[in-house]
Amino acid sequence: MKFQNIFVLFFAVSMFFSTQNIAAQSDEVVINEIMYKSLKAFDTNDWIELYNPSDADLNISGWLLKDDKDTRHFAFPANTIIKKRDFLVIIESKNKFTNVHPGIENYVGSFTFGFGTDDMVRIYNSNLQIVDSVNYKSKSPWYPETDSLGPSLELISHELDNSKAQSWRPSYVMHGTPGRPNSATHTEDEGIDDMLLNVFPNPAISSINIEFDTQVDGDLLIEVYDVLGNKVKTILENYMQSGYYNSYWDGLDESGNPTPTGIYFIKVKSPNGILNTKIVKSN
Template structure:
């Protein structure tokens, strides 16, 4: 619970750099999460679909470096020639529909055209690694000759049918015309990732993106003429020596499998049906959540150390939707400067209806009570039917909420039951909801400090489901399936097409827990357990494994056969040249 600098320095050496990023993570992010679409856009360059107007993270290419809550500035840039007078801003947004990757450009460029008689022109030059790791090129740029030509879309010869692109020239824009001031352009393209060998709709795709901006050129001009100007800016690198990652995320639906088991509403998730439940991870480092907000992203004196992850699980018994949440949060508290608190904030809907701002339906299982050691307070707004939902929390040994004087917390878990029939749903329907997990660290009355405390809600769907703010596609669907759960081994063996580390179960645990991961090919695998000081205390496997889904149990004992004490632990899987790390809590 307290920030102990030396401990986290050790953890930084053990964990990946991704766990603790640069102070301002909005400058040259190592990755951007790619949200899913509700309806696939038409590739016409207009960007008229509501999908492009939603609120989500995107890149801003501008020489001055523009950043904001959802705006990220790229890696670097260079003035190729001349003086940069027209400091163009180009917004680059990315979405996906399964394995279709959509990329949009919105530029206010005042001089649209070629870089003289060279091959370059205004627009995008991109390299993307295919599923085998080979980089291939895509171009969407104004490099054609003549007066006012259309944009050119070029794709790699080895993947001749892998995409398409188009542009729309704003009124007043005339390409390759140096006699007047242009008013910018919009453009969009799609890359069919399945053509590049990808099979996982939630893969991580390595890219470099370069935005070209030559100004004041006609097609036959010498690129190096004294009156010309050419500036380019990139995310990753100029020509492909470095790459960044697009993380395909945000599944539009999850399945709540049917169970005849009755839940004991105690927050512990110890019913057997939870083992095979479908889930979505929500957190700053999650691979499936939609988005998040770290309020201190611009505070150079702050560092987001307790990067908590929560796993949201779904099952149902009839029309009763069971929602379980496990969190490895090491600082469970209320945000003492405001109303917010750790926990789950659900937004619910009636069947077939998306509520207006004033009719939103709130279900909150959050640590609002500032009293030391208190559990959640369960609240519903007046729009929720009376008795329409209920919930409870569980705080394992080691978690003392609302204080930072008792060491690192051991996380928490929640169970919520929504009686969806009260909202008009039946078995077989898709329940539309949005889930926001708040992670507020070192925010209790005895610990809050401006440059220490962290405020970081993360969500699946949207944070506020506010049509005036987030605008569109604000909810996600949970299907009340008529099918029972598929055994986790069978389900994950079938999709073991990438290296993946799954949340251990149970977590928190006592005395044992199961750690699962998948490997796409056979190879050397090592699975180690570390304590909070970064010391390896147990190796569970260090040998060749076949491709597929693997499961190993840790019985809570060290390499010497001694019981490990209560506390926070890390488990790390090395596979080839890659590794993944996650947290778990042993609670006795």
């Protein structure tokens, strides 16, 4: 009997120490990235990325993913863990997702419903309490380029209010960044103290003016990229002294051919950082 009591105590202590770093319930999980309509040529179907910003692994077994309809949901299977400061992707189609993202392993699924262009992503814990929700749109002030043009919808920082459109950006990496840090966290603000950039008009029909004021001497590179991440044209590549400069993009590619209407990115690289600015070329 005494031996039995010692065994039970040992077992209880062992279980405590083996699970103390896994949070059974937490409201810290964040909806971090949304792909609601992928590019047809690289169709992943829909997927949602969650982020656990806490210092403990998070057990979300039995939690629910829902869209704007309570009748549609996906239940997270047993032993679903999001590791500390890590990501988990919930996918609609394993075959389509892994064809485009073959190296991503931290995913679960598949859910049997799709997300619309104007929809909600909702996460409930096992007590059916709302943990996080995002009500996104495909029109301004949200981002139309995330509607079937390739980019995903990325949260700039998990510390921002993800219910607000200004807390999100289209991914700067085509097809998004499921299961890894968002590309939108390393864009406009990088190096902003060392160079001021103004691009206009935007949208533009023909040429686009590029004004910049660099406060340090050094190599400067200005390039145009399309939404697929292909370089369209190099605008400037030179050593520049600090000062105010004016350049432009004539809407042509490197070979002098007119570029189609659509979304492009002006990428400016200076000694102290990188700036990416989205532009729209219209008819």
